[in-house]
Amino acid sequence: MRGMERNGGGREPYVDFLRAWAILLVVVGHWVITGLVRLPDGEISAPELLATVPWTQWLTLGFQIMPLFFLAGGYAAGGSWERARAGGGTASGWVGQRAVRLLLPVAVYSGLVLLAVGVCAAVGVDPGTLAMVGWAMAMQIWFLPVYLLLSALTPVLCALHRRWGLYVPLGMGVVASGVGWLVVRGEGGGVIDVVGAVNYLLVWGVVYQLGFCWRDGLLGGRRRGLPLALAVGGGVGFAVLVGPGPWPVSLILVTGQDVSNTNPPSVAMLAWAVAQVGLCLLVASRVRRVLERVRVARAVRGLGGVSMTLYLWHMLPVLVVAAAFYLTDLAPEPRYGSAGWWALRMPWLLVLGAVLAGVVRGLRPLERRLAGLEGRLRPGVGLRWAAAWRVWAGIGVSVWVLTYFAGHGFAYGGRFPVAASVGLVVGTGLVLFPGRTRAGVPAVESGGVLEEAA
Template sequence: MGNSVAALAAATPTGRDRYVDLLRVASLGTVVLGHWLMAAVTPQGMGNLLAVVPALQPLTWLLQVMPVFFLVGGFSHALSYRSLARRHPDRSVYAAFLRARLRRLLRPTLVFVLVWTAAAGALQLAGGGGGLTGAALRMITQPLWFIGIYLAMVALTPPLLRLHERHGWGAFAALAAAAAAVDLLRFAAGVPYVEFLNFAFVWLAVHQLGFLRADGRLTRPGLLAGLGLAGAVLLVAFGPYPLSMVGMPGEKVSNMAPPTLALLAHGIWLTGAVQLLARPAAGLLRRPRVWRGVVAANGIAMTGFLWHLTAMLGVYAAQLGLGLALPEPASAAWWAQVPPRLLAALALTGVLVAVFRRYETPGLPRSGPATGPAPATGPATATGPARATGTGSGSGSGAGSAPRAALGAALCLFGVLGLSMTGLGGLFEGRTAVLVAVPVTAPVAIGMVLSGWLLVERWAGSGTVRLRG
């Protein structure tokens, strides 16, 4: 891996926006650290440190950085799709774009799901799956919601990019207004199930900010950060929104599930904040050693994210198995265990990444780094540095394959979201969760993911395409 990373880093184009690669790694890393810190595990069950110590909830305004990842996604998707469309102006490239984008995301996710499904099934057939083990099986798939939302962003990139190119900030404003309307219907009119629409409106609005960044239109980041922060503070202070920007057990209203207008305001201020840090970060990233670290981390980031909760649960299981006490969360003894527990979780995550990283990066491209989006220092042009290579040939590039690719993406989206809600406990008991007003079980959700993968990977066409970014 070392030589490959060194080669990728050395081949980096001089104009590449390295900061975007850093944001991708840093956002996922912050989420992982937050999950490790917030887990409040006792022999009786699992809780959330933020519920035990509510005074820590303001920290979520710094640790809830998923909006940054979706911002980077919008930036990357805009450049990649435009690059592919420029190379093949005479054909539909939707299926090729979707297949290339989803491949790296779905391959490690499917491996994670299948491994954990087999383990959960074996445990439950052996009579286990209750108590703390059952809680772990229900919780282990929760982070998959992020992958489901990201799948939707990929699938909707072409039409939303066209709206962006026609209306610019107006397209973002329309999505933000739709998110506000949903919350108004939810809280003022009590319309049932309408809140689920904000899984689309809120996150796609943040994704749209990535399009604006790709075109160099986030020109006043200080103003953006100030407006977003002021909006979030006012909404939390005077609206029906909780202080925490992450979900809390037992709360009647969550800013996360479904996302709210307050979370969108939070995403806006984070967008401005990270833009303000772009210039100092650029100097740091020109150092070869720092850049090699970012390249290496990007190559394993998704695998690390998928398996980080497994590592955390493994550490707690080892404590219990060795007869070591699990102190009361937030006690002095609990805080004393935090540093060694984090180091142990990091080490175990490293082992899991070493085992499963091959599914995230099954093969290295023959030219140039593929760890992140190509640069955009201003409006994208036909001669810009974003490039796609590959033939794009075969039925996978034809217009007829686009509906199959879209259907496959939709099945993957709803399957992954359903699995994030059901967990893997009660596999043989028909345990259900409500996904947009429809009850779904874990086996059904897994079947949807596998069917969607086959549609995208096999039946949406055999063309090959390589996207840079």
Template sequence: MRNTGRHGPDSVPDTANRDPAIDLVRFVCLALVVVGHSMMVSPVLHPDGTVTTENTLGDQHWFEPVIWIFMVMPLFFVTGGITGLQSWRRLKAAGGTAAQFIRARLLRLVRPATALLASMVVGLSVAGAFGVDRQVVQLMATGAAMPLWFLAAYLAAQLNIPVLAALHARAPWLTLGLLAGLVVAVDCLRGALPDLANANLVFVWCAVQQLGFLAADGYFSRLSRSGLLGVAVAAHLLLGLVTGLGLYRGNMLVNLNPPNLTLVILGIAQLAVMELARPLLAPLAEVGWISRLLKLAGARSLTVYLWHLPLLVAMSGLLLLAPIPKPGSGTAAWWWSRPLVVLVLVLLLLPVAAAFGHLEERTTAMRAFRCRPAQAGAAVVVVFIPVADAALNGLSLGLLAAGAACFSVATLLLGGVPLGARRKRGRRGIASGVK
């Protein structure tokens, strides 16, 4: 039945009926990403004054098989598919539209990203004005903005949820099969058409998200524990086969950019393992202090994700210029310094989350905005103009500024800055003062 009361469809909270086990999984994934990046970023200042970066963790030979365990990006999209489908169904049941869903998803991701991009433009411009070499500024811009690839891919997958959910309702396995087929087709053609590989930024992650749809509908939870174990083992054996035959690289970091079929297979394995662990995850997530931590972290998770790498890059750059001893990348002293780096990074993230985390929230004034399909479509185009440019031509300081401008325009188009509400409150305040 359509909700015609005071609270419109946009007011259906995304936090309703949340699964604490899924929240715990997402928190662990986020923690692994933050810790993993702290072990990868390692800038090097050369005698000629140039600066390069080394991926210390990625350069370790022993890490290639370990990354099969710690490559959690597929699990992010699986859980995003579970919560995204549930959110769309709640909104639709309350009388909401696809345009309203797209608006909510865009604002949830674009508003925090706008603050990040604007801050980076200001910070890097100031660094350049103070004499920091342009090559260093470019390196920092490229490295610090790397989390935005995830934002773009995640946003593309989430914005397709209304269409993919309709296909899923009619033929769930066929829909997944078609998406997987598109992934394979792109993988086969990328040798002849290298730019076509970027299409898998959509096809791969939509396919992995579709696994979350299946999980949301109980297809995996209905399997026995031995069945789930069999799925996990079979998926890993298939990964071993396609990488052992040389069809794909065994390094999942390489397979991430651009993504390919291995990440879909890994997503199947991770989903099966998550369902196997659910009897342990659910009660653990209900423990008092863990539940409070998940609620706090969940409300600021995107802010933490977007800001952790820029803060890490800035901190590494300052340490690089500081007149203090610096252990060589990958040495024992470097590894022993990592816990301290993670601790300092967390301390830096706390004030940033406090300052910018509210941008992830949806205010009452924002929910009152009625979004038309044309507005939602225009906002999507505006957002993906700089995203497509970054994917094809790489990141630069100018592109970060263009991205901040485009994201701001999209926010205005979607009513994400409730200026009208503020004016009304101001007029009411003046009127009450006159009375």
């Protein structure tokens, strides 16, 4: 995790910590809600915990940590773009460099998963099993097209921030609330779904924009009561919206629920995100004191260095454990959701953690090659307009592809996704294709997108 800076310079260790904490909770949260069951015919199923054991929906209040990603992302991107802009960089060049750092590792991950899907489909793996595995390996992808779009819009969002400051996230929040009420009162489908999709940018954009405000001191200083107001106001608003209001408590999509907080992001999700931002600011000084300890700081930096790998690959250990312990009938299987089942969650997490550590270690050579490749292929920050169309076209295609994978998985219907796979190659290739640049313009800071901004 590199590139996070305070006003004018210096790293912000607390923001590094927020990213590290978010990574841990995303990984652990996905592992906790993933439970495997071996059926009498030998097949493995993964019942949906939040739907099967409804009280577990309350756990999502602690594990829905995506606001921290977007808060840190806005903090980092705002500073990075302002420095590039001051040095004469163009919006297209800066956006292109950010897109390369995101799309290159994602394309490699997706390509390897798609290769495995193709091989499995060719040898006759059961389509239902293949679809389930393809979905498991794509469940974290939803974050990427949203973040890619916000990164592309950063020059515009920063311009709005320079002029109107806190009024920008306030206005976005008002519009998002209106869209949310329209969605919940509508019957879905057609225009309602299209309008609702705007909230992916508006709700998460509010938190992203608050990252700009935080970096520029608009959430502290003379406004010392603002973090408390955000925490209390967001928390109370969430309680009202999920109590007497129409939204469910779960902050993760639950099959069978007519109203969702994530598809698209709802007013309740917005309230929870605002509360989370306020809470992070309130505890900042105490956490910073802990981060002064050498061992803690070293652990945070170490986790940051592998954040992209952890985020992309953390569901692979579930497949490894399924094959090693469930297909072989070695895993004990108390009744799903019972006390015995919960007692086995800790060993489950420890085994998955050990496997993931091996995966991360095994991927280190690939990470080094990707880092070198990124440095050679990314466009210059002074990219000229004559070549900039490649960046914007590549981002457009990539957003469509990643959105498809997020919604359908890597093997929808048990089949190899030919069109999406071609789109992945085309979109990534357009962004990676070097364009003409102006000499003497500094490059964007090194480091992966999740390391620096998410």
